[in-house]
Amino acid sequence: MHQPAVPHLADSDPELAQLVESEAERQFHKIRLIPSENYVSTAVLEATGTVLTNKYSEGYPGRRYYEGQQLIDPIERLAVDRAKTLFGVDHANVQPYSGSPANLAIYLAFCQPGDTVMGMALPMGGHLTHGWNVSATGKWFRAVQYGVRKDTGRVDMDEVRDLARAERPKLIFCGGTAIPRTIDFPAFAEIAREIGAVLVADIAHIAGLIAGGAHPSPVGHAQVISTTTHKTLRGPRGAMLMSDAEHAKAVDKAVFPGLQGGPHNHTTAAIAVTLKEANTEQFRTYAHNIVANARALAEALVERGYDLVSGGTDNHLILVDLTNKGIGGKPAARALDRAGIELNYNTVPFDPRKPFDPSGIRLGTPAITTRGLGVEQMPQIAEWIDRAVRAADEGDGDALDRIAAEVRELLVNYPMPGWA
Structure with a gap:
């Protein structure tokens, strides 16, 4: 059966409970190879299903617009502190609802509509929110896109540099959804510095590998880092934005009040659990085993x-x-x-x-x-x-x-x- 058990759900809505049970059984019997999926721990499942979902908490710890935050603030601070420790960053925001809203907040923080931005083309392995034409990011901004070499399937950093010099984007995204090779964060950082762009490392797919030391970190190279909290990090469906101190205020203002309202406190708690689990030797072994x-x-x-x-x-x-x-x-x-x-x-x-x-x-x-x-x-x-x-x-x-x-x-x- 589903673990933890869902007896109250079964009593109140047996039809839905049966679908949940069947999905859990389906996941058990399948070799699940979708690279953006994983299994969270039972502790993360429990945190996601707590009474924290009942509480509204617009604002940030110590600066809320609703009363009754005496216990919510420590939970969010715990998640933030654990993210800063695990990834070695100056600043972390754990409120974004998911990866796409997190990336939208980056545009809001550092761009105006019509500005030039640069990212990896979706058919080459990039993400919709890196300026692809069917996304809001490709409609509201002037997006230029880099790809991979036909003969190697890898990014040619000389071509990226030439494109950046010609187009002068305000933002450069590195990372994506179908990139099987190590991302060269230092090379991207050098290009961004040369043209005065903000470098954003989207590590949604590889965050767990970075946390476990199985992939180089963008910290010290990218001013802003975007990630989901599931995938290789093995947490709930949520997201984080991390940055150096210089860009922290702009990031926070873009998330709230710029883009969204109250955070999902049950997800914040589950993220905190995830980050604690990821800061262990067992998780480091897991990342290398992946x-x-x-x-x-x-x-x-x-x-x-x-x-x-x-x-x-x-x-x-x-x-x-x-x-x-x-x-x-x-x-x-x-x-x-x-x-x-x-x-x-x-x-x-x-x-x-x-x-x-x-x-x-x-x-x-x-x-x-x-x-x-x-x-x-x-x-x-x-x-x-x-x-x-x-x-x-x-x-x-x-x-x-x-x-x-x-x-x-x-x-x-x-x-x-x-x-x-």
Whole structure:
């Protein structure tokens, strides 16, 4: 059953309770490879479901617009202090509701509508909020975008420098949603300094790796750092903004009152728990295991003839171009889901196909590493992926069901927080 149990929910709304139970069971029986997903600890689940959700707290600790903050203020201060300690930053704001609102606050803090901003193009691995044309950030600002080299799948920092010199953006974003390689924060910082831009490191995907020492930190290079608190950090669905002292006031004013009202106090508490868990030797081992698993899985896929963007991975994420397999990312992802392997279809750089029917799939290892799977299981997962992709191409649904049964048999031995 769901852990912690939800007996009151079951009594008051059995239909919804059954959906929650079924989702927990589904997560238990799947190899979950979506790189932006994870399993939070039972402690984080408990914090998220507390009476803190009852309290409204517009403002910041010591400067609220509602009474009754005697216990809320210490909770938020605890989360802030833990973020500053864990990441080694001057300032942290734990109030943003999620990653996109956090990034919008950065624009509000440092730009005016129509200003030039620069980020990685979405089809190349960037994020919608880094100035892509369908996002508000691409409509309200003049966005220029960099990409990756066609021959390497990696960012060419000389091209980034040339573009920045020509366009003179006020903000430069580095980071994204489908970047399998180490982000060169010092090189981005040098370019930003040269043109007087504010450098923003969006570390939403790699925050846990940075906290655990498995990826270089942007601290000391980027003036502002944006991150979600889930993904590799293994916390609730929330976000944080961190900065040096010089940019702290602008960040805080942009979050509140600039962009949002009262923070979600139950999420703030869960973030505090997450940050405490991340500041342990156990978590540091976990972060390095994520990378080891991703590299092992990437190598096993390459051995089976799969074309990986940039040839492999340095972090938690693998981006696969399925063109040489004769199948699109969407049908492959759907077949893999039936086979008990959950990932997402994804655009690859220079993709000739449409975003809703792209050439690639995106997968990662944070969730399976939380379950305790190690490098010794990665060749088996690669073999299941290969069998499922071939079965999808051949229309063999029975083969997919056989793989799903094998997946369930393996996962019985690996406990999952949230299901007992």
